[in-house]
Amino acid sequence: MDWKSEFDRRVSVFPGVKVLSDEPMKRHTSFRTGGPAARMAFPKDAGEFLLALSCAPEGGPEPFVMGSGTNVLAPDGGLDRLVINTREMRKLEPGPDPYTICAAAGCSLRQAAEFACTRGLTGLEFAHGIPGTVGGGVCMNAGAYDGEMSQALSGALVLAETDISYLSVDALELSYRHSIVMEQPRTYVLQALFRLRPGTPADIRAKMETLLQRRKASQPLEYPSAGSTFKRPAGHYAGTLIEQCGLKGLRVGGAEVSEKHAGFVINRDGATSADILAVIREVQRRVFDQTGVTLEPEVRILE
Numbered sequence: 001m002d003w004k005s006e007f008d009r010r011v012s013v014f015p016g017v018k019v020l021s022d023e024p025m026k027r028h029t030s031f032r033t034g035g036p037a038a039r040m041a042f043p044k045d046a047g048e049f050l051l052a053l054s055c056a057p058e059g060g061p062e063p064f065v066m067g068s069g070t071n072v073l074a075p076d077g078g079l080d081r082l083v084i085n086t087r088e089m090r091k092l093e094p095g096p097d098p099y100t101i102c103a104a105a106g107c108s109l110r111q112a113a114e115f116a117c118t119r120g121l122t123g124l125e126f127a128h129g130i131p132g133t134v135g136g137g138v139c140m141n142a143g144a145y146d147g148e149m150s151q152a153l154s155g156a157l158v159l160a161e162t163d164i165s166y167l168s169v170d171a172l173e174l175s176y177r178h179s180i181v182m183e184q185p186r187t188y189v190l191q192a193l194f195r196l197r198p199g200t201p202a203d204i205r206a207k208m209e210t211l212l213q214r215r216k217a218s219q220p221l222e223y224p225s226a227g228s229t230f231k232r233p234a235g236h237y238a239g240t241l242i243e244q245c246g247l248k249g250l251r252v253g254g255a256e257v258s259e260k261h262a263g264f265v266i267n268r269d270g271a272t273s274a275d276i277l278a279v280i281r282e283v284q285r286r287v288f289d290q291t292g293v294t295l296e297p298e299v300r301i302l303e
């Protein structure tokens, strides 16, 4: 029996867990590309997450856990694996003391920032305009405008293989677009605890608005993308290097280096993932040839 039939047999015992077959990844990624995921489960809470995961047969392909798909490039040929999509795990509640909030993995960073604002808590304004989830944000140590998850987190509830434990922010080993979660196999964020500071809701809202306007002015938000395609290389800005190499507007098929912000590869017009990958590789090649700097993708490229 192949892994899908065995998964279907096991998960049928839990009819509450929503599972779709051959679900196009392009419906769930901000690039709007990617072929079908063999199975995609949508748990509503940590319990259903564990159930879905436990139905993946031993020896089968490693499940892939995703949030909003805003930093993922999925192959056009699809994924022969179980994808667990956390977007329905949205519980957001006050934490154990007045300065903390607790967010399930699938809460959007925007919802978490709004919740903090209504509770008069400052420290998450930077995350308001990042279109990912809390789980994706922890995994990537998402950040913007001098803020990053490592500054706002107290810790996270993490499932590693079969152990669930609370990892403090230090144990998560967060650094620039990096965490221990992305290093270890079968390690997933279920929930995050943010530790914030008292603030005034009007000031918090004003800061979120200002940052949103800065984003709108500088980023090509009218096109599908995954935000900054490359990590910031030491001592440089990826976008500036790409622009200096004359690569704005470089196009393969429907994918293009944005004219508005050279750090973004956009789906300009019906791009495939292969088009986007070709632009990424060409940019890396030409920037290296012209400057000697290696650009590392920030986008998680799936095979």
Ligand SMILES: Cc1cc2nc3c(=O)[nH]c(=O)nc-3n(C[C@H](O)[C@H](O)[C@H](O)COP(=O)(O)OP(=O)(O)OC[C@H]3O[C@@H](n4cnc5c(N)ncnc54)[C@H](O)[C@@H]3O)c2cc1C
Binding pocket: 030, 064, 065, 066, 067, 068, 069, 070, 071, 072, 086, 105, 129, 130, 131, 132, 133, 134, 135, 136, 137, 138, 139, 140, 141, 142, 143, 144, 181, 182, 187, 188, 189, 190, 221, 225, 226, 227, 228, 300
């Ligand atoms: C227009 C635009 C602007 C952006 N601006 C920023 C920005 O300013 N700063 C920034 O840092 N990023 C930015 N991004 C990128 C992206 O939004 C962040 O990296 C975000 O944190 C990804 O969250 P996600 O839920 O979409 O994760 P996904 O794209 O779904 O997944 C990304 C990675 O996280 C892993 N992951 C997701 N959820 C979990 C989980 N629960 N447990 C374990 N692993 C998990 C996935 O396996 C994958 O490896 C931007 C993207 C876009 C499209």
